[in-house]
Amino acid sequence: MTNDAATAETPQQFGFEADAAQLLELMTHSVYSEREVFLRELISNAADACEKLRYESLSNEKLAAQAGAPLVTISLDKEKRRIDVADNGVGMSRDELISALGAIANSGTRAFLEKLGKDKEGEGSSLIGRFGVGFYSVFMVADLVEVATRRAGADEAWLWSSQGKGTYSIAPLALDDAPALGARVTLHLNAESDEFLEPWRIESIVREHSGAVSTPIDLIEEPGKEPRRIADGVALWTKPKSEITEEQYTDFYRQLSGGFDEPALTAHWRAEGRTEYTVLAFVPSARPFDLFEPSRKSKSKLYVRRVLISRDVEILPAFLRFVRLVVDSADIPLNVSREMVQKSPVIASIGKAVATRILGDLKKLAENEPEKFQQVWENFGQVLKEGLHEDPSRRDDIFAIARFASTTSEGKSRTLKDYVAGLRENQTAIYYIAGDDAKRLAASPQVEGFRARGVEVLLLDDAVDSFWVTSALGYEGKPFKSVTQGAADIDLIPLAEETKDETQPAADVNDLVTALKETLADSIEDVRVSTRLTESAACLVASEKGLDRQLARILAESGQNGLFGKPVLEINAKHPAVAALAASLRDKGRDGAADGMHLLFDLARVADGEQPVDPAAFARRLSALLAKGA
Template identity: 35%
Template structure:
């Protein structure tokens, strides 16, 4: 018996919102209908446990999707619980029947910012079908034997009809007669891409034109004990669209403070290092195996963009379209739990297999350094993952900050480091001499970004991080061999050099930390460091920037300094050239020499004087 029903006025209003305003991407309708089908079959699966008298009992629980380009139709069928005539009226005849009038009134009175919070209370995903279809048929038969063969039909405008349908199997078969501008949804490859993107992990077999599409399991919901390495690797490659194997993986479930199932991977290859541009977030957010956002930007901090995998939380409060999360604080809480777990996991892996971690760190160190500089919440934990070469490691070997602290000398007050382009540049320079003589380890940092890292971190394990070229380091008296200039002569020489080089130096003083070098320069407090100057220069922002004024330390034990002390009294012009040369050599070693050409010109003058004498 055919029946025609009118939609209520407020229901029409809600339907118009769903079709024209609610969803930002029309392809979402497939996700909604597949999710509804999966829910119907889950109810059927539970019903089978308690009921014996079931219609079409032999029907396998599965979802079948059929495309027909010629007819411009898309059919989504399930073998779920189905609906009776009364349930068709209740579930499809009134949108969110329990409160559609209140919903419409609230939506009308609410500001635009509150729409998402309101609509999240009502389940109207089925009506997304009308975004792409000008007619929708729902053929159904209830699981009850006495149920009717029925078809619900509507154009989504003003009314719907319920009629008899011949030989309908148990469950629902939704036939969408697509609009002209939605003809792509009748193409198999289009539908397959959408299913793989949004609905690949539904719990039941999902067939597209007779071929199963969802062949990869939702491993994040399974026990770790039953999953092989091969299955994990296959899952990683599928979800990350990757060709390499993962370097590390983290699979965990958490119940408090929020229910989370997560399966995360770190790649072997850093695509950013190949000039591929900045990676996009790679951890997809799911709710009960249904994709919410494939690339959520605020779930994990930006420095973790290299991580791949899945986070699933059934506690997520979603809006009606599942396209955005209502409670951003809750999303941040999920992210906080995951970030802390992953950092802790990597720290343990680094401890268990230092060689493997060093290989991984060599490719992904930039991300951890970025994290220290930008992620204030997790800065101290991320710092444990940093690795550097040092004065006590061989080339290519590294040490972490925690291990550095463990082997600090009893008198040592700080963690010392030097930033320079290479190991050779550090070890051939003057700054390391006193530290090596006293058995104090110095970390070697080879990237300009390291300057930002240590300035952001500032401390580790309550120990200051201090550059070896800081002006206020006091390592005590030098144990260097050789007789030094008398104190009075040293003071006279320092005063003369200061007067001669007043445009370039802030202070001239004898240096305690020098062993085998004649001099070094230090950056006074408040002055830009060598690395900062290099960065400004690289960015083209050094225009008009004055040359550095440095603290100039000389070594009273060095023969060159002793000779200069005598020469400045007898031949001040030559002594002046030599003092300028010593300064420029020290500036060059510190990375502060802006005009290296002047060394060549001065060397020419000195050679001419030597040849004439």
């Protein structure tokens, strides 16, 4: 870019990126409930600018001389139908204006548009803060938006303006018309937005959405009138807990998270000792849309003596990334770089202690308010269980709060403590079956023998379950054992009285086992008479040294197929189909019974959630069987 272009007297026109242009159109015409969110977003941006100036002034004497007490000022002008939101923060250069206000550099933009397109009437505005599109909410209330700004330490000022219709302009601004430093956002309100010219309305919005902002907020009700303080700018986390109401905690949480839900858990404490710091943490009651994005990390704000050092420092481990967190410490140097923060042993120590405290508070919530905790677990349990795999040192803490579906839970969740308390006579392991659907797992043939003995089987239907359960040693001395791996090993556990079966095994079952091994040698490792089947004719399990069936499937989908051996076919010697197949083998020989043996194997695959080896041959064999029955 040439200097001539940068200093031209006429405004220079720019086009928004395609997604931003579409977003502006949708916001202007589609998202109209709770439009007051625009003011929260402008105040949040202004407060951030003040914090940034405080940070930069620590290492820049010129900026330190310019910086005054941080302040956000809202000015109303009913006659001109204008709202000004001004700050004395760091301001923006021309390039920063283009970068910050000319594009939405956020992968959430398209997700926001897609969600908005499917949104139910009246819910759209609740999405704004969740998708990183805050500034653009001004076009819900304004026909024209102007941003006058002067970068702290700079000798030039700029005016950005847009009507929200696909383009914006940037022009030089005379210093006499510009803020001394910082920015002034001027909204020329549209015809539907008269309510925002009323001082009481502005004050109520600030109280509801921005009352906990750590920058004072003044209101000028009309031109020429003296400013009136409507928010004191005292950082909420610095106040004693006894002086903070639940409403104030909720307001601050919403500002921090950009959401509209209420926190399910609020934790506020001051730690003293070798390292002193204050923590304000929130567990949301709603799941963020990007919770499972690979790039998502914890969003923790780090302050040093109330100076914002980083808004996205990784204080917490990834499995607690849903927690919204503010940490303020006096034991970190003020001049620490954002890059060095991540490597600081003090930060590591704080993160470890905070994670322990949050898990402890979640345990207390589970004990004291089980219904509220159940909602937290439904939203974030899958993420918390990542810690069982990634952070073995936290397993006991997570096991204490983990909830699982099981074959005996009847739709309710169970703890491992509940499971161990209900162990059957001679039961020596915690049994589980892993997959992707709890209902299908509960109906799997592999669990039949366990159900017949009253043995509870955990239904692990999250992908991460297949990984942590194979590396965890166990719980209270009881190892985890998959019901789809190895021998069932449940013969010593007595059958329930009502499930005892006097049916005799097929007489020629040993001959059938031998024939199945020979006929299906290419597809199976072994065949054996099952002790786990009571209703189904056959099932597939992994060998003693093989991987659990679900883990093998997951790894196969990632391209690691063929590394885990072939399955073992187990048959129910008392099942009529097996008895009939044994009789067919006796009467017709192995070749004459071959179709029946292949069909038995394919049925076991189908019951395991897989396709037959040869779908066309399966259909032909099944059709022939139906024809005989007809």
